[in-house]
Amino acid sequence: MQTIRFGIIGCGLMGREFASAAARWLHLTESRARPEIVGVCDTNEALMGWFSTHLPNLKQTTTDFRELLANPDIDAIYCAVPHSLHADFYPQIVAAGKHLLGEKPFGMDAGQNATITKAIADHPGVLVRCSSEMPYFPGAQRVIEFVRSGAVGDILEVESAFLHSSDLNPDKKINWKRIASVNGDYGCMGDLGMHVCHVPLRLGWKPSSVHASLVNRVTDRPDDKGNMVPCDTWDNATITGSVEMPGGTFPLVLKTWRIAPGESNTWSLRVLGMKGSALFTTKSPRQWQYMHYEAGGAQAWQVEDLGYQSLFPAITGGIFEFGFADAIQQMWAAFIDELAGGDARGFPCATPAEAADHHAILNAALASGRTGQVQDVEYSQ
Structure with a gap:
């Protein structure tokens, strides 16, 4: 099975939920690929301790998200940061060639969303999706x-x-x-x-x-x-x-x-x-x-x-x-599944x-x- 290596930016509640979902990927019986979390980032170093304890394949912890983006061993990013940071972080993530699942709302307002939308259009080879699980x-x-x-x-x-x-x-x-x-x-x-x-x-x-x-x-x-x-x-x-x-x-x-x-x-x-x-x-x-x-x-x-x-x-x-x-x-x-061609x-x-x-x-x-x-x-x- 194909492995897709992820970095997480934002180690709060939803970052932990993704890590939990990835850890029990064997729960799914028909999957084209599996996620592996190899790097995490948060400005609060204390939040990264939980990931270091529970993720045996974690190789990188950093307080600077740009270090995750520079890591060639990371294929995709999950980004869960306050809305005011979306218009700064999301364009940099796609410009680095990393696939992105970002938390909503994709920008603090319509203007910031337009900035993100343009960055995505400028990098058509990167898959970008917005979190919405319900x-x-x-x-x-x-x-x-x-x-x-x-x-x-x-x-x-x-x-x-x-x-x-x-x-x-x-x-x-x-x-x-x-x-x-x-x-x-x-x-x-x-x-x-x-x-x-x-x-x-x-x-x-x-x-x-x-x-x-x-x-x-x-x-x-x-x-x-x-x-x-x-x-x-x-x-x-x-x-x-x-x-x-x-x-x-x-x-x-x-x-x-x-x-x-x-x-x-x-x-x-x-x-x-x-x-x-x-x-x-x-x-x-x-x-x-x-x-x-x-x-x-x-x-x-x-x-x-x-x-x-x-x-x-x-x-x-x-x-x-x-x-x-x-x-x-x-x-x-x-x-x-989309990342794996489905x-x-x-x-x-x-x-x-x-x-x-x-x-x-x-x-x-x-x-x-x-x-x-x-x-x-x-x-x-």
């Missing part, structure tokens, strides 16, 4: 298949949501995602927007205009020293887009909420149509719901238990439950073009939230 849940894939089959008919409404509850606590310490100078003016939309835009964009649902309701409910939070400091990012965003399709225009509702009472890390996708409807939520990770409708017939939701039916086959029995760590590994399997089994990771389109949506939503007016979405392509 659509790899089996139930999400069933909804996608349901739509692609034509079972929905003319669409009435689509809702895609990512809901957190942790920021409901006003005493929660501030971090970089709550500081506009590092996170960006998008606020919650920047960090969660790709999660809710990935499937709609993949299915061709690009809103021509949007109206957004933006909420900044907690304006101050304690820092590490207990001082109250400004929390100047949007907590919640509800975006309603207008999507024009041959069957008629329908609303696309995108929710990125950090204050959602009772929710933990809930991703959901609901598609309502004249012939059929479908729903998946990570609150019920082993199920999806669907409805087939005929004129004058019953309107009855059906619920199907899916168990472990992953896009890339695994050793886990089908009767067992699929989880977040599995979705992470499936996303990585899609990226590595088609990601028909569902590649989010593309740079989709990342650019989601920036166009968020940029219009930011303007709408500030003015209260409907805003046209200006796509770059």
Whole structure:
């Protein structure tokens, strides 16, 4: 089996998730290639200790990401750094000839995203994808298949949501995602927007205009020293887009909420149509719901238990439950399959073009939230 050697830039939560997924690659039964992590980088040297302890093939640790890029033994990079660094790091990664799976949102704003997009276009031999793991849940894939089959008919409404509850606590310490100078003016939309835009964009649902309701409910939070400091990012965003399709225009509702009472890390996708409807939520990770409708017939939701039916086959029995760590590994399997010459089994990771389109949506939503007016979405392509 082909081995693809990776470097990780950013040794926080998601860097560890990738390392865990790579360490249990034998979990997958049909893979063209396997990842091997040979180098890691973080400005906080203490974070690299976990990787040194758990990765026997790790050969390089550094606080300077350019040293990873200069390493000829590294084929690809996973980059998970604050949004303000994307426009600096990502172009340098692709210019060094390293394939890249980068964390969303691919730039702190639309201008920075344009810089990244140009750098990618200047290096067509490098594969670049954006992190977005939730659509790899089996139930999400069933909804996608349901739509692609034509079972929905003319669409009435689509809702895609990512809901957190942790920021409901006003005493929660501030971090970089709550500081506009590092996170960006998008606020919650920047960090969660790709999660809710990935499937709609993949299915061709690009809103021509949007109206957004933006909420900044907690304006101050304690820092590490207990001082109250400004929390100047949007907590919640509800975006309603207008999507024009041959069957008629329908609303696309995108929710990125950090204050959602009772929710933990809930991703959901609901598609309502004249012939059929479908729903998946990570609150019920082993199920999806669907409805087939005929004129004058019953309107009855059906619920199907899916168990472990992953896009890339695994050793886990089908009767067992699929989880977040599995979705992470499936996303990585899609990226590595493409690197090895495959088609990601028909569902590649989010593309740079989709990342650019989601920036166009968020940029219009930011303007709408500030003015209260409907805003046209200006796509770059």
